[in-house]
Every structure is written in C-alpha cells, then in structure tokens.
Amino acid sequence: MESDAERVAFGDDLFKVIEGMTKLETEQLKFLCFGHIPVGTIEQMDITDLLQSLKERRIISADKYDFLIECLILIGRNDIAHQLGCDTDDMHALDSSLQKYKSFAGLESFIILLHTVADNMEEKEVKKIVVYFSETAYISRGKLKMCHNGFQLLSLLLKVRHIHANNLKTLLDLVQVLNRKDLEEKIKLYQDINSSSDESYKPTSYVPEENKNKSDDDDDDDDNSDKNADNGERNLQHYKMTAKPRGICLIFNNVHFMTENLKDRIGSDVDKDELVKVFTNFHFEIIEYRDLTKTEMRAKLGEVSSMDHREYDCFVCCILSHGTEGIVYGVDGEPLPYTNITSPFQPSKCKSLTGKPKLYFIQACQGLAYQSGEEDIEFDGLSMSVPTSIPNEADFLMAYATVSGYVSFRSKRNGSWFIQNLCKVFRDCSKKYDLSDMLLMVNNSVSKEDGLMGNQIYKQIPAPLSTLRKKVFF
Structure with missing residues (x-):
C-alpha cells in the first residue's frame, strides 16, 4: 500500500x-x-x-x-x-x-506506427480520407465527418476494426490515396521489423487428434466430417479460433438502477472483473459499459454489430443485469428483449460474423434481496425464465444463469454463482476442453452451490441453449 x-x-x-x-x-x-x-x-x-x-x-x-x-x-x-x-x-x-x-x-508497435501516420497527416488530407471512406458500409458517415485530425480518424478506423495489426492493406491504401511515399516507407519498415510477429497465432494444445495435420480450410468443410465418420458417428469439426485478437468481447455491467423496484446489484463488479481477465487471456478485445439504459444498450449493440468483424473469429457478449422472462433491464427499468440483443448479429445484419460463433453469457436478475439469514446473498431472479426457442440462425450460443421459474444467486462480496464458476472453469479447463464440455462443468459446479432462506436450501442450474454447428476451443 x-x-x-x-x-x-x-x-x-x-x-x-x-x-x-x-x-x-x-x-x-x-x-x-x-x-x-x-x-x-x-x-x-x-x-x-x-x-x-x-x-x-x-x-x-x-x-x-x-x-x-x-x-x-x-x-x-x-x-x-x-x-x-x-x-x-x-x-x-x-x-x-x-x-x-x-x-x-x-x-504496442502497431499503435506507434499508427501514431506516426496520424501525426504526419494534414487537415486537408484527413478530409480527403473522410471522402474516400464515406462509401464504406461499415463506417458511419456522420462519425467520419466529425474527424478533423489524423488521430480522430485513425481512432475511428481502429474502433470499427477497419485497420488492424494483422492486415495492413487498408492502412497502405490510405497513404497511397494521399500519395504519401514517406508514410508508405514507414509502414514497410514496420512490416520488415515485425514480419515474424504478423503470422497468425495457431495454438496446438487443444486440437483434437482427428483434426491434426488438417488445414484451416478443412475446418470449414462440413462435408469432410461425413467422410471421416467412424462407426456411424460424425467427427465434429471446430471453429477457426486463431485470429489475434480473437474478436470483440462486449460486456454490459448494470449495477446502479434508477427505479425503486430494481435494487442495485452489489457484487456485479466482481463478475465483470473476472470476465475481463478471462477473455483478455483468451485474446479478445474488451469493450465494457457500465450502467446503461435500454436505449443506450441497444445503441451500443448496434455500433458493435456495424463494425468490420472479417478479421475476427468470434463474438462474445456478457450481460450482467436484472431480468425477467425473455428480457434484461436497462438501469432505467426499461425491458430489453433477448431478441433485440441477438438480432443485430444475425447474418442478414452483420455479414462479417456469418458462420462464426456468437456467444452470449447472461447473468440476469430481478433483484429480490434475501432478507433472512446471510445478508451477503441476493436473488438474481425469483421468476427468471428464458425463451423456449433459440435463434433461428446457426452459430449462436445463449448461456443463461438459470432456468425458467428458478432464482439465480449473487454474492455481494464474491459475485454471482454462474459467472464465477464460468470463469473458474474457463481458466482451468480451456486448454483441454471445448466450450460445450466446459458449460457442462459449469452446470455441475453451480448445482453444488447452496442458497439459504430461513431453514430452506435453494439450488440453481444454468441453462445453455445452442445452435452452434462445431466445437469452440478458446
């Protein structure tokens, strides 16, 4: 200290x-x-x-x-x-x-490069690039017009993932539009110095034996699984998960509520911190928001879905809030249906995530406090339930904290049972097991927790629902 x-x-x-x-x-x-x-x-x-x-x-x-x-x-x-x-x-x-x-x-060397480029751009050059990118589907024209210097422009392009360290083509195109040979040379110097680190990171520890010695293209060929069938059972493929960063991990952490019937969610920050640690370790880019209204949550979901995810392999969304049947609440007490959370990332609206896993981890609660007994424990949803159907599009996973009709629990000191067990299993088992197996472990761990109300012991079981077509290895 x-x-x-x-x-x-x-x-x-x-x-x-x-x-x-x-x-x-x-x-x-x-x-x-x-x-x-x-x-x-x-x-x-x-x-x-x-x-x-x-x-x-x-x-x-x-x-x-x-x-x-x-x-x-x-x-x-x-x-x-x-x-x-x-x-x-x-x-x-x-x-x-x-x-x-x-x-x-x-x-980061890439950020140093971008700083060099931005620092050498004149205002008229920024305007020229704004016009150049104004027809790009992934970037808001209104936001582009708000860029008056190189740093504002490149910050926006970074935010929507239009430029990134794994592919310098867009950055080279940008300086070539400006006919800036000096900046082009700086980019090429960066490429020369970092040529070895530009190679895709390809972990091998989790690759199943039946998939070793296969190319990434084999992973995307579903027909191969039929050819490799053994004793009438299909050998499951796994999603490509080698990009760095792997993708966006979007975290909504609603703690302080404006309405009297929804209590503040003390302990939620513990969950958020664990999620940040775990998904940072999994090479995800973290975007976190705290205490958003329903409208603000929808807007942020729209912003992230409009990003260019082509260089990513996955999308993760974690929601920590109060909830009831089929919805979560913004801090203004307004309901946000699950359909509004998933629909921005469906293939028709987010083409750059087509065929890629979209994973949702939802700790939703109603905030009915546990009155008698250990005051550290609160209920996260007395009549919490989840939709009986899953998204129509493939490649979604919805992992809910609890099943229909049952409460979920959150400790004021230690966080929620679901998120804490989820993070522990992910930390301990991700190098050996796929996501489906790990969620079974989470179910088992949470089922062993006890919630005390008077002399009655209460239990909890999470509810993962999936339309994933392949295995997910982090």
Whole structure:
C-alpha cells in the first residue's frame, strides 16, 4: 500500500503532465493507450481519468513512469518527460528505438506506427480520407465527418476494426490515396521489423487428434466430417479460433438502477472483473459499459454489430443485469428483449460474423434481496425464465444463469454463482476442453452451490441453449 508521502509525490508528478498538455496532445496520449485500455472506454476519459486508469492498471506508479515517458517522447513533450526524471541521453536512446517501433515499456508497435501516420497527416488530407471512406458500409458517415485530425480518424478506423495489426492493406491504401511515399516507407519498415510477429497465432494444445495435420480450410468443410465418420458417428469439426485478437468481447455491467423496484446489484463488479481477465487471456478485445439504459444498450449493440468483424473469429457478449422472462433491464427499468440483443448479429445484419460463433453469457436478475439469514446473498431472479426457442440462425450460443421459474444467486462480496464458476472453469479447463464440455462443468459446479432462506436450501442450474454447428476451443 502506498504511503501518504508516495501518494502526494505521485499526484504532484501527474499534475505536471496534466498542467502541460494541450487538447491535441491529450488526444495523442489517449491514442497511444489504446493497446492497454479499451477504445470504447478511453473515448469518454479526460486526461485525469486517463492517468488514473493507467495507475489502477499498474501501467504507471509513483516509481514507474517509463510507459508515460515513452508516450511523452512520441508526442514531442520531452520537457515533461524530463520533469518525470528522464535525462537527455535516455530520451535520445528511447526516441531512436521508438522510431523503429520498439518499446521497452509496453507500447504496442502497431499503435506507434499508427501514431506516426496520424501525426504526419494534414487537415486537408484527413478530409480527403473522410471522402474516400464515406462509401464504406461499415463506417458511419456522420462519425467520419466529425474527424478533423489524423488521430480522430485513425481512432475511428481502429474502433470499427477497419485497420488492424494483422492486415495492413487498408492502412497502405490510405497513404497511397494521399500519395504519401514517406508514410508508405514507414509502414514497410514496420512490416520488415515485425514480419515474424504478423503470422497468425495457431495454438496446438487443444486440437483434437482427428483434426491434426488438417488445414484451416478443412475446418470449414462440413462435408469432410461425413467422410471421416467412424462407426456411424460424425467427427465434429471446430471453429477457426486463431485470429489475434480473437474478436470483440462486449460486456454490459448494470449495477446502479434508477427505479425503486430494481435494487442495485452489489457484487456485479466482481463478475465483470473476472470476465475481463478471462477473455483478455483468451485474446479478445474488451469493450465494457457500465450502467446503461435500454436505449443506450441497444445503441451500443448496434455500433458493435456495424463494425468490420472479417478479421475476427468470434463474438462474445456478457450481460450482467436484472431480468425477467425473455428480457434484461436497462438501469432505467426499461425491458430489453433477448431478441433485440441477438438480432443485430444475425447474418442478414452483420455479414462479417456469418458462420462464426456468437456467444452470449447472461447473468440476469430481478433483484429480490434475501432478507433472512446471510445478508451477503441476493436473488438474481425469483421468476427468471428464458425463451423456449433459440435463434433461428446457426452459430449462436445463449448461456443463461438459470432456468425458467428458478432464482439465480449473487454474492455481494464474491459475485454471482454462474459467472464465477464460468470463469473458474474457463481458466482451468480451456486448454483441454471445448466450450460445450466446459458449460457442462459449469452446470455441475453451480448445482453444488447452496442458497439459504430461513431453514430452506435453494439450488440453481444454468441453462445453455445452442445452435452452434462445431466445437469452440478458446
């Protein structure tokens, strides 16, 4: 734990940064942090929030400013870097390394490249690119028109996954439209330096024996499973899961409600934190939102579904909120049907996720508190039930915390039974078992939990419903 003196010193150092930053420099600093803080989260931050978040994530501390110093050098604020303890010789050495996209403090090389491109774009060039992308189906014209500098433009393109580290074609097209040979050379230098790291990550530990020595194309050929049938049983294929990042993991965490009949969901942050850890470890890009109304939730679902998911292998959505039959609630107490949650990602509306697994993990609750006995336990839905049908389109999985007519439980200290057991099983078993097997383990683990009300013991069983056609290995 920090001493009072350390907190004062740390605050003074951060004040030096805050005091000296212009609006554009703040945009640049936020841009450089995209590899460490989700894009959707960082957009809403001011400079104070940003630095506090970096501290909470232990990226910077009272005796650790190397990440911040590298950022300051990139945006040309050597004076502030000097105030934080970096001498001239170190600055020259760091600047030389950063020009070669090499960071000693954890800055992502791709973000350094994008910063270089954005920093060298003039306003008229940004306008030219806005016109160039205005016909793109995956990008809102209104949002494009709000981009007035290179950082705003590339931030938007990053957010909708129109540019990414695994494929530099769009970025090369962008600089070629501008006829910027200098920027094209910088991109090619990045490619040369990072050529070995651009190869797709292909874990082998989870590949079933019957699928070894097969190409990725074989995985997508359903007819092959008939040819490989053994004793009349089909050998199940598995979805491709090698992209980095694997895909978007969208998390809605509704804790504080505006209506009297829906209590605050104390303990939900514990669930959210575990989900972030697990899916970050699975190489997903996390986008998290807290305390959204029904309208806001629908809008965010629409935004994510309109992204370009072509380079992704999967989509995950986690919803932590109150709920009742077939719905979850926004913090305004308005109901959001499950159909409104899944429909934006159906093939007709999100073509870039066609044929890819779309996984939903829903901890929905009604918020009826457990009054007598251990006050740490609350009910998450006394008459909670789920639809009797699953999405018409294939490749969906809906994993609900409970079945029709039964409560689900959440601990104020330890989080919900469903999410906590889900995360534990995923952490312990993902290298050996597929998603279907792990959800059976979650069912078994949750079924062993006990909820006490007076002298009566209450139980819970989750309800996964699936139209998946293949196995999912994280």
